[in-house]
Amino acid sequence: MPRIPSDELAQRRERLREHAPDGYVLFEPDAIRYFTDFWFLSNERPIAYVEPADGDAFVFVPEFEVERTRSEAAFPRIESYPEYPGVEHPMLVLGRLLGSIDRIAADSDGYPGILGYSGPPLSAVTGADVRPLAGQIDAFMRVKSAAEVELIRESGRWCAYAHRLLQDYTCVGVSEGEVSLRVAHEATQAMLRLGEFGQLGSADGVKAGYRGQIGTRSSWAHAIAHGIVFEPGDLLVSETGAPVWGYNAELERGMVIGEPDDRVKWMFEHVVAAQQVAFDALQPGVTCADVDRAVMRYFEENDLMPYWRQHTGHGIGLRNHEAPFLDVGDSTVVEPGMVFTVEPGVYDAELGGLRHSDTVVVTDGGIEVLTEYPRDLESLTLPL
Amino acid sequence: MPRIPSDELAQRRERLREHAPDGYVLFEPDAIRYFTDFWFLSNERPIAYVEPADGDAFVFVPEFEVERTRSEAAFPRIESYPEYPGVEHPMLVLGRLLGSIDRIAADSDGYPGILGYSGPPLSAVTGADVRPLAGQIDAFMRVKSAAEVELIRESGRWCAYAHRLLQDYTCVGVSEGEVSLRVAHEATQAMLRLGEFGQLGSADGVKAGYRGQIGTRSSWAHAIAHGIVFEPGDLLVSETGAPVWGYNAELERGMVIGEPDDRVKWMFEHVVAAQQVAFDALQPGVTCADVDRAVMRYFEENDLMPYWRQHTGHGIGLRNHEAPFLDVGDSTVVEPGMVFTVEPGVYDAELGGLRHSDTVVVTDGGIEVLTEYPRDLESLTLPL
Numbered sequence: 127m128p129r130i131p132s133d134e135l136a137q138r139r140e141r142l143r144e145h146a147p148d149g150y151v152l153f154e155p156d157a158i159r160y161f162t163d164f165w166f167l168s169n170e171r172p173i174a175y176v177e178p179a180d181g182d183a184f185v186f187v188p189e190f191e192v193e194r195t196r197s198e199a200a201f202p203r204i205e206s207y208p209e210y211p212g213v214e215h216p217m218l219v220l221g222r223l224l225g226s227i228d229r230i231a232a233d234s235d236g237y238p239g240i241l242g243y244s245g246p247p248l249s250a251v252t253g254a255d256v257r258p259l260a261g262q263i264d265a266f267m268r269v270k271s272a273a274e275v276e277l278i279r280e281s282g283r284w285c286a287y288a289h290r291l292l293q294d295y296t297c298v299g300v301s302e303g304e305v306s307l308r309v310a311h312e313a314t315q316a317m318l319r320l321g322e323f324g325q326l327g328s329a330d331g332v333k334a335g336y337r338g339q340i341g342t343r344s345s346w347a348h349a350i351a352h353g354i355v356f357e358p359g360d361l362l363v364s365e366t367g368a369p370v371w372g373y374n375a376e377l378e379r380g381m382v383i384g385e386p387d388d389r390v391k392w393m394f395e396h397v398v399a400a401q402q403v404a405f406d407a408l409q410p411g412v413t414c415a416d417v418d419r420a421v422m423r424y425f426e427e428n429d430l431m432p433y434w435r436q437h438t439g440h441g442i443g444l445r446n447h448e449a450p451f452l453d454v455g456d457s458t459v460v461e462p463g464m465v466f467t468v469e470p471g472v473y474d475a476e477l478g479g480l481r482h483s484d485t486v487v488v489t490d491g492g493i494e495v496l497t498e499y500p501r502d503l504e505s506l507t508l509p510l
Numbered sequence: 511m512p513r514i515p516s517d518e519l520a521q522r523r524e525r526l527r528e529h530a531p532d533g534y535v536l537f538e539p540d541a542i543r544y545f546t547d548f549w550f551l552s553n554e555r556p557i558a559y560v561e562p563a564d565g566d567a568f569v570f571v572p573e574f575e576v577e578r579t580r581s582e583a584a585f586p587r588i589e590s591y592p593e594y595p596g597v598e599h600p601m602l603v604l605g606r607l608l609g610s611i612d613r614i615a616a617d618s619d620g621y622p623g624i625l626g627y628s629g630p631p632l633s634a635v636t637g638a639d640v641r642p643l644a645g646q647i648d649a650f651m652r653v654k655s656a657a658e659v660e661l662i663r664e665s666g667r668w669c670a671y672a673h674r675l676l677q678d679y680t681c682v683g684v685s686e687g688e689v690s691l692r693v694a695h696e697a698t699q700a701m702l703r704l705g706e707f708g709q710l711g712s713a714d715g716v717k718a719g720y721r722g723q724i725g726t727r728s729s730w731a732h733a734i735a736h737g738i739v740f741e742p743g744d745l746l747v748s749e750t751g752a753p754v755w756g757y758n759a760e761l762e763r764g765m766v767i768g769e770p771d772d773r774v775k776w777m778f779e780h781v782v783a784a785q786q787v788a789f790d791a792l793q794p795g796v797t798c799a800d801v802d803r804a805v806m807r808y809f810e811e812n813d814l815m816p817y818w819r820q821h822t823g824h825g826i827g828l829r830n831h832e833a834p835f836l837d838v839g840d841s842t843v844v845e846p847g848m849v850f851t852v853e854p855g856v857y858d859a860e861l862g863g864l865r866h867s868d869t870v871v872v873t874d875g876g877i878e879v880l881t882e883y884p885r886d887l888e889s890l891t892l893p894l
Contacts, residue, residue, distance in 0.1 A: 211839035242833035306712035328690035328719030335712030449626035455595035
């Protein structure tokens with residue numbers, strides 16, 4: 127499986143450093159992963175990555191992570207504290223390591239309140255003026271490098287593989303849980319046979335299922351699972367995910383069990399057409415709002431507004447959802463390298479709903495789809 | 511499966527209201543679940559529960575959640591906004607619903623930055639003085655009711671079931687991934703056959719595995735998975751989890767593949783004895799620090815400090831880890847109804863590590879173990 131090269135990670139840190147001449151501290155697990163590709167179990171014990179104004183950069187971990195960090199990561203300097211909360215709070219240890227400083231930058235002013243953590247802010251333990259970096263980091267993360275796109279593409283391939291299994295195993299009389307567990311089992315095992323792809327738990331990997339979006343519940347843009355048993359005529363909205371070294375694609379399909387009637391065909395055609403409107407509108411230089419407005423215009427022109435429930439899509443990468451959003455309220459200008467889901471849906475409370483979600487990267491001239499999978503009704507009609 | 515009764519939820523809200531006479535807003539997904547047992551997919555679209563000073567309490571959701579909320583929850587009043595970020599930001603809609611107020615309480619001053627969310631604080635959109643409630647909510651959540659203990663006990667039963675399968679399937683030549691996926695598949699399916707237990711995704715349920723804590727890597731108190739293949743003589747530290755309507759027990763065991771040598775026996779005996787020291791020390795009226803100090807005294811008296819890596823345990827409930835911590839730095843006084851993991855471990859970088867984690871509830875006179883599973887070496891020696 128591909129992975130972010132270490133020189134690209136170094137470039138990311140150098141670029142961040144340009145925005146933080148007085149040095150910086152990263153506390154957010156996603157930010158640490160983005161700038162260092164360090165894999166760890168995040169909990170109430172603070173972990174931080176620090177580039178001080180002077181001196182060597184270091185990672186700051188609980189004592190029991192020192193040996194593992196030395197063995198599994200490439201930090202030249204590792205600092206630690208005995209335990210959280212401990213006799214001396216870890217933030218006090220960190221403050222001591224940083225010494226007397228006037229200014230520093232950080233993604234947040236202290237470790238976030240993960241799993242019961244509490245403690246003093248970085249500004250309190252250092253006396254420094256802490257300049258926020260979160261907006262800058264978010265701006266970096268919005269535009270993906272070629273290596274990041276390759277990881278998302280690989281994730282998209284595994285989503286497609288899992289979706290094929292999901293489609294094959296979904297049939298009248300079985301439950302969403304049975305199908306979902308079977309796909310997760312088989313698809314994750316297949317990934318593991320081909321190499322490492324970034325796990326914390328032994329069974330982390332592919333997810334595929336319906337999250338309750340079955341029958342009339344598919345008219346709820348987000349539902350939750352209830353161990354529902356599939357019935358003839360059900361409309362379905364699937365979901366799949368398969369992180370590759372933390373990077374995610376999203377692939378979802380509207381499907382129907384058994385021969386679709388005219389009303390389902392009508393709905394399905396509009397789902398495909400509305401997604402195509404978004405594909406055509408998404409290109410460098412337009413705003414995210416422009417894309418969503420184009421889709422809403424399609425809904426309006428086709429008298430579909432009673433069936434509209436959600437915006438066109440969202441950014442995706444290290445997080446399953448991230449800014450910017452393909453939404454009438456987001457004026458972000460689209461740039462090459464941004465990765466979005468494109469997923470307008472059509473929902474009818476009586477009939478059910480349908481939605482296709484594909485993950486696309488913005489190129490110089492338009493977009494490229496990273497989740498290759500059939501979108502047509504024939505391919506997405508499941509046999510009775 | 512048991513579930514929190516609705517009158518208990520109402521009592522929790524009444525009690526919170528006593529601390530918030532000017533009304534309150536809950537934004538944190540865990541807090542909303544704790545006070546209302548509302549199940550939803552948490553993302554960048556804000557969801558809030560509001561009890562205003564005057565007028566009816568309401569839940570605040572994106573428009574596409576309205577139908578589902580009406581169908582699956584019991585809120586007498588549902589308010590909504592079209593979409594996030596939307597033409598009008600959801601926080602502005604919420605501010606309008608709250609009207610002109612001088613004071614209100616909230617678990618945080620606005621919706622947390624989940625999955626790319628950003629927006630103005632509650633204080634800004636209402637002009638109100640927002641009194642923090644997080645500490646109060648945390649104090650409530652630390653002491654579990656009989657109904658909560660019953661859910662954790664049920665979780666503990668499923669952890670034990672999964673651990674039995676994990677033990678049966680773990681053998682030389684197979685990988686942690688294979689075993690873990692097989693157990694998750696079978697044990698979650700068994701849970702689903704017996705009824706609902708609170709899922710978001712179709713395959714959510716039991717987790718069981720090793721998270722890389724295999725062979726010498728078991729000397730790392732927290733490791734991460736690498737698809738490791740089991741070998742003769744491996745020391746293992748397992749982990750299991752099985753949320754029941756959101757409530758968690760934790761069951762972990764130190765194990766060995768094949769006949770243990772004297773050094774492993776020595777380590778194993780100390781693991782069992784140190785856990786017993788904690789069991790004996792944990793009772794109402796002592797502090798969390800007292801319990802951890804008793805365990806550290808055991809380590810010191812037995813020349814085990816070189817093998818010490820982590821504190822005795824942590825609170826557990828709706829979150830996998832939560833305050834208070836059985837740690838020398840936590841002076842919280844132990845009360846009946848508090849639920850803790852008790853899990854001192856012994857770790858040797860050359861040999862590997864061993865740890866048993868059990869979940870216990872503090873009773874009037876001591877503790878009761880909620881994760882019944884063998885702790886002796888014979889039961890935890892896997893055949894070659």
